[in-house]
Amino acid sequence: MTAAERYPLRTRLLHWLTAVLVFTTLLIGFFMVSSLGSYGALVRVHMTLGVSILVIVVVRAANRFTHRAPKLPDTVSGFEHKIVIGSELSMYALLLAQPLVGLAMVSASGRPVVVFGVCSLPRIAPFDADLYFGLRQAHSVLAYLLVAVVAAHVSAVLLHTLTLHDGMLSRMGFGRADRRWSRNHPPAHDRRDKLPR
Amino acid sequence: MLLGIGAAGAFLAVDLGAVAYANKWVAAGATLTRDTFIAGFESVFGKHPGFRRNHAKGVAVAGYFVANGDGRELSRAAVLGQGRYPVTGRFSLTGGNPFVADAPGAARGLGLAIGFPGSQQWRTAMLNLPVFPDNSPRGFYDRMFASQVVAGTGKPDPAKMAAFLKAHPETAAAMDVVKKHPPTPGFADSTYWGLNTFHLVAESGVRTPVRWSFVPRQAAFAAAANGDDVLFDALVRQLKTAPLQWELRFTVGAQDDPIDPTLPWPSDRRVVDAGTLTLTAAETERAGNARDVNFDPLVLPDGIEPSDDPLLSARSAVYAASYRARTGEPKSAPAVQVDQVAP
Numbered sequence: 001m002t003a004a005e006r007y008p009l010r011t012r013l014l015h016w017l018t019a020v021l022v023f024t025t026l027l028i029g030f031f032m033v034s035s036l037g038s039y040g041a042l043v044r045v046h047m048t049l050g051v052s053i054l055v056i057v058v059v060r061a062a063n064r065f066t067h068r069a070p071k072l073p074d075t076v077s078g079f080e081h082k083i084v085i086g087s088e089l090s091m092y093a094l095l096l097a098q099p100l101v102g103l104a105m106v107s108a109s110g111r112p113v114v115v116f117g118v119c120s121l122p123r124i125a126p127f128d129a130d131l132y133f134g135l136r137q138a139h140s141v142l143a144y145l146l147v148a149v150v151a152a153h154v155s156a157v158l159l160h161t162l163t164l165h166d167g168m169l170s171r172m173g174f175g176r177a178d179r180r181w182s183r184n185h186p187p188a189h190d191r192r193d194k195l196p197r
Numbered sequence: 198m199l200l201g202i203g204a205a206g207a208f209l210a211v212d213l214g215a216v217a218y219a220n221k222w223v224a225a226g227a228t229l230t231r232d233t234f235i236a237g238f239e240s241v242f243g244k245h246p247g248f249r250r251n252h253a254k255g256v257a258v259a260g261y262f263v264a265n266g267d268g269r270e271l272s273r274a275a276v277l278g279q280g281r282y283p284v285t286g287r288f289s290l291t292g293g294n295p296f297v298a299d300a301p302g303a304a305r306g307l308g309l310a311i312g313f314p315g316s317q318q319w320r321t322a323m324l325n326l327p328v329f330p331d332n333s334p335r336g337f338y339d340r341m342f343a344s345q346v347v348a349g350t351g352k353p354d355p356a357k358m359a360a361f362l363k364a365h366p367e368t369a370a371a372m373d374v375v376k377k378h379p380p381t382p383g384f385a386d387s388t389y390w391g392l393n394t395f396h397l398v399a400e401s402g403v404r405t406p407v408r409w410s411f412v413p414r415q416a417a418f419a420a421a422a423n424g425d426d427v428l429f430d431a432l433v434r435q436l437k438t439a440p441l442q443w444e445l446r447f448t449v450g451a452q453d454d455p456i457d458p459t460l461p462w463p464s465d466r467r468v469v470d471a472g473t474l475t476l477t478a479a480e481t482e483r484a485g486n487a488r489d490v491n492f493d494p495l496v497l498p499d500g501i502e503p504s505d506d507p508l509l510s511a512r513s514a515v516y517a518a519s520y521r522a523r524t525g526e527p528k529s530a531p532a533v534q535v536d537q538v539a540p
Contacts, residue, residue, distance in 0.1 A: 030219035032514075034230040036334050039517075040495045040503060040510035109520065110489070111496050112316040118499060120316035127314050129489035133524035151212055155205040163201025 005070045005171060012172050014060045018053065022095065022150065025049040029143055047102070048115045054099035061092055073166035087156075091149055098142045100124075105135035229334050231518035237338055238519075241345045242293030246526035250519040252306045252322075254297055255289035256429055256533040257487035260440065260476035262311045268447060268471030271405045272397035274500030275317040277471055282312045286476065287487035288384050288432060291324075296532045299420075299428035301380055307389040307411065308492030309474070319501060322492035322512075323389035323411065327378045328371045329458035334511040336365050371459035383417025384432040385441050393494060393512075394456040394504040397447065406450035406504065408462065411443035411474055429533040436479045437540035443474045456504045482531045491520040 006012065025046060032042035072081060106113045107123035108131040114120050125131060160168035238250040245253055262284050268277030276282050290297065291304040305325040312318040331337040343361035344353045362369045381387050391409040398404050418435040420427040435441060449467040482488035495503055495513040503509045 027215055027219050030216055033518075034220060034232065036229055036231060036511040036514050037507055038510065039231075039514035043495075043513070109491060110310075110314040111318065111320075111493075120499070122316065123314070127485070127489070129484065129524040132489075133521070136521050137525070147212070147216055151209055154208050154212070158205040158208060159201045161201070162204050 005167075006173070007070060007171060008067055011060075011063060011067065012174065014056060014063060015172055018056055018060065018095070021049055021053050021056065022146065025053060026143060026146060044114065044117065047106070047113050048117075050099040050102050051113065051115045051121065053095060054103075057092065057095040057099075061096070064092075070171050073160065073164075073168055075160060075164045075166040075168075087149065087153055091153065094142060094146050094149060098139070098146060101135050101139050101142060105132055105139055108132035108135055229338060231514045234334075234338065234515045235518050235522060237341060238293040241341055245293065245295050247523050247528035248295040248531075249289075249293075249523060250515075251293050252289035252291060252308075253293050253295035254429075254532055255287045255306070255482060255487075256433065256531075256535065257480040257482050258286045258288060258436070258476045259478050259480065259486075260284045260286070260474065262309075262445070262472055262474050264472035265470065267469055268397075268445075269400075271399055271407065271447065271449070271469060272500040273400045274319065274397070274498045276312045276319050276498055277500070284474065284476070285310045285313045285487050285490055287482075287490070287492065288429070290428070296425070298425040301382075301428070305380070305384055305387050305389075305428075307384075307387075308487065308490070309411075310487075310490050310492065310496075312498070313490070317498040318496065319498050320490075320492050320494065320496035321391055321409070322494055322516075323391050325380060325387040325389055326375050326392070327388075327390055328374045328461050329392040329508070330368045330371045330375070331365070331508070332367050332457045332459045333507060336368060337508075337511075340365070340368060367457070367459040374461055381413075381417060383420060383428055383435075385415055385417035385435050386413045387417075388412050389443070392458045393506045393509050394450065394454075394458070395497070396502045396504060398500050398502055404502070406452070406454060406456070407447045408450065409448070410446050412446055414442040414444065414473075426533055430538050433479045433533070433535050433538040434540060436476065437538070440475050440477045442476075445471045445474060447471055456506045458506060458508060479535045481533065481535045484528075488531075489524070491516050493517065 007015070028042050028046045028049070032039050032046060035042065072084065076084065103113055103121065104125040107125040108128050110123075110127040112120040112123060125135070157168050157172075160166050161170075235250055242250075242253070249255075262276065262282045264277050264279055264282070266277070266279035268274070269279075287306075287308045289306040289308065290299065291306065297303075306322060307325075308320070308322040310318055310320045313320075331340060339361055343357045345357075346352060347354050362372075389411045394406055394408055396404045397407050415435075418431045418438075420431040424430065447469045448462060449469060450462055451466070454462050454466070480486050493513050493516050494509055497503065
């Protein structure tokens with residue numbers, strides 16, 4: 001595994017930052033709507049995280065045009081390659097749409113989105129209760145779609161990395177490339193075991 | 198192979214398990230959620246699609262708030278700076294039945310959105326009670342069922358209420374305070390209290406605990422002897438005759454005054470008059486007016502902050518659930534029809 005087969009460092013940082021924020025924001029979102037005691041505080045955190053994700057994903061989308069993706073392992077067939085592209089595009093689309101729908105939904109209820117405790121963002125949709133309801137439903141649907149797409153994404157990478165030993169995860173990894181999980185470079189003891197005696 | 202499937206399975210279990218846990222799909226029923234409240238309101242008051250789950254009966258009002266600037270000493274909130282700010286508001290009666298007959302003893306509500314729909318708007322939902330009967334979501338929920346009118350008698354079950362008050366001495370004490378402030382004849386001469394404690398934050402950053410109230414400047418028109426909407430009709434008639442006014446008063450708390458809304462503050466606390474609310478018109482609830490405003494007590498401008506009173510977060514959560522539910526439901530005509538009230 002060589003350094004060239006990885007995403008550039010900025011891309012990897014943006015990826016993992018997004019991963020942590022999206023996971024946290026989704027969980028807070030699901031939790032806050034059934035919590036009475038912490039609802040008020042969590043809504044503010046949720047909105048701040050959501051707007052942060054929007055900004056980061058816009059940066060990521062722009063950054064994505066500055067380089068080519070590292071080559072996929074040979075284990076990825078032509079058909080699976082199409083799924084990979086579709087999955088990446090749908091995640092970008094969902095990650096852009098979800099915070100925008102959230103902002104628009106709050107706007108349609110006639111109140112501002114306040115981020116970082118102080119900054120009131122301008123409303124991006126007219127005060128309209130019907131519009132609010134449509135957007136509110138969409139916000140839930142998109143949240144479950146995100147959970148599904150993220151679950152599929154992580155499962156696929158884990159299956160590739162741990163079952164096909166193709167080093168899929170190292171494309172987004174840090175540190176020394178981990179050879180244990182790469183078919184071309186099995187760990188030393190593995191190789192010894194397979195040597196003819 | 199097994200390692201890969203195991204790892205992916207473990208991730209999915211943790212991920213989807215966390216989502217399920219956060220959604221309270223597991224261990225549901227153990228705690229009160231906003232859905233418990235919505236179901237509770239519907240159980241006690243019946244299902245009334247398109248209406249608020251509580252304070253269902255109401256009328257929209259419009260007007261303005263003129264701040265005299267004196268509130269700026271305590272708060273940097275824009276709406277307290279000298280000037281005139283538009284107001285969208287709503288008078289209401291407690292309970293989830295939008296067609297309930299007006300009763301003098303039913304708690305009267307006034308919701309205001311000052312500076313609506315601007316980014317520094319201030320929303321508040323108040324009652325004509327000097328203290329709130331409950332200091333916890335559980336207390337509110339259980340009291341709703343204890344005060345449920347029993348079919349046939351037209352009254353709550355006295356044994357249920359007695360048992361509730363025994364379990365909730367804070368409510369019994371609050372009821373005693375409420376009894377010393379009997380309801381006035383109408384909406385127009387009622388004082389509306391904010392009930393929960395908030396903090397005003399000054400330009401300097403100093404935080405001051407406050408409670409607020411809107412104190413009427415006029416007597417109320419007499420209500421008709423008979424009819425289901427006599428209180429609302431009197432309010433609408435009066436608004437067709439002349440604007441109605443209330444003074445905004447901040448009561449300044451000492452640092453150790455209770456945030457528990459069942460407990461009154463000592464009567465010698467300083468009061469700051471911050472301005473005058475003028476309501477100029479009543480409107481039948483319809484799309485685009487106060488019908489579509491959620492008077493969430495946590496929609497606050499910079500310079501007004503919530504206290505740690507747990508009811509504030511619970512109110513915000515339940516109001517949001519009610520708002521989401523009713524905005525998706527078909528609407529029917531509200532009881533109070535402004536056009537049908539003769540001036």
